Amino acid sequence: MNEQEDIEQRLSRLAGATEALRPSAGFSARVMLAIEAEAAPSFLEATWFSARRLVPVAAIAAALAVVWAVQVDGSVDDALASSYAAVELE
Amino acid sequence: MDILEKAVDRVLSGDRSAFQQIVDATSQKLVRLGARIMGNQADAEDVVQEAYVKAYRALTAGEFDRRSSTNTWLYRIVVNGAIDAKRSRKRRAEASDEQVDPGWDGAARAEARLALSELDEWLEALPPDQRAALVLQSTEGLNNAEIAQIMGVSEGAVEQRLVRARAALRQKREQS
Numbered sequence: 460m461n462e463q464e465d466i467e468q469r470l471s472r473l474a475g476a477t478e479a480l481r482p483s484a485g486f487s488a489r490v491m492l493a494i495e496a497e498a499a500p501s502f503l504e505a506t507w508f509s510a511r512r513l514v515p516v517a518a519i520a521a522a523l524a525v526v527w528a529v530q531v532d533g534s535v536d537d538a539l540a541s542s543y544a545a546v547e548l549e
Numbered sequence: 550m551d552i553l554e555k556a557v558d559r560v561l562s563g564d565r566s567a568f569q570q571i572v573d574a575t576s577q578k579l580v581r582l583g584a585r586i587m588g589n590q591a592d593a594e595d596v597v598q599e600a601y602v603k604a605y606r607a608l609t610a611g612e613f614d615r616r617s618s619t620n621t622w623l624y625r626i627v628v629n630g631a632i633d634a635k636r637s638r639k640r641r642a643e644a645s646d647e648q649v650d651p652g653w654d655g656a657a658r659a660e661a662r663l664a665l666s667e668l669d670e671w672l673e674a675l676p677p678d679q680r681a682a683l684v685l686q687s688t689e690g691l692n693n694a695e696i697a698q699i700m701g702v703s704e705g706a707v708e709q710r711l712v713r714a715r716a717a718l719r720q721k722r723e724q725s
Contacts, residue, residue: 466715466718466719466722467687469671470683470687470688471687472664473664473667473668473671473688474687474688474690476660476661476663476664477581477584477585477661477664477665477668477688478581478661479657479658479660479661480580480581480584480585480590480661480665481577481580481581482576482577482580482594482597483590483594486576486580486594486598487569487572487573487576489598490572490576490597490598490601490602491568491569491572493598493601493602494565494568494601494602494605497602497605497606498565498605498609
């Protein structure tokens, strides 16, 4: 800085002289890698996302299992009742 | 609507690859701004990279309300990041500055690095918020209203920071 250069002149000179600054080679690629890492879901997020799709299927399967269990239980009761009746007749 | 705003629209509609256009259109001026505030290019690139990740996160979460332009919004993220980093981070070695874009003229690069070093040394004693305000006004050519919007403060607060920064620089000159 020369003696005569005031603050505004020096700021102006340094603004011009630093105008040629630019990102280093590969900067843009590094940024996009960081963005990709940000966009990729974590293991837990991925597991939860996959598992979430199966919730309706699991709910339907559970409902069908209950219906089946009730039906089977009714059939067993009928069969037992029939067999008791048969024993009594004998 | 310019390329930048169109790229933001595409990211908002789920096209993640459009973020590359945002980076390509803004990285040069954001790194230059970051370098002028941080005082070296390596720290500036860290700050700008973090700023892009924050911007991406905000865009995909629908948090960018577009009350300001994309440019102003990115400037705000970088300036806030640089002020925080300046307050908390120790100056890093300049080693990674050696990785240079082959297309960049060597003499211009050397001159710019020298000037950046001079700027950093000169503004070193200023608090980060005063330094950022001065850089935005005197090297980026922004007016007080624009600086206020970027820094999230009133125009009066910007004026106060600029007056204090210049007073500190005058005092430093008188002492030397």
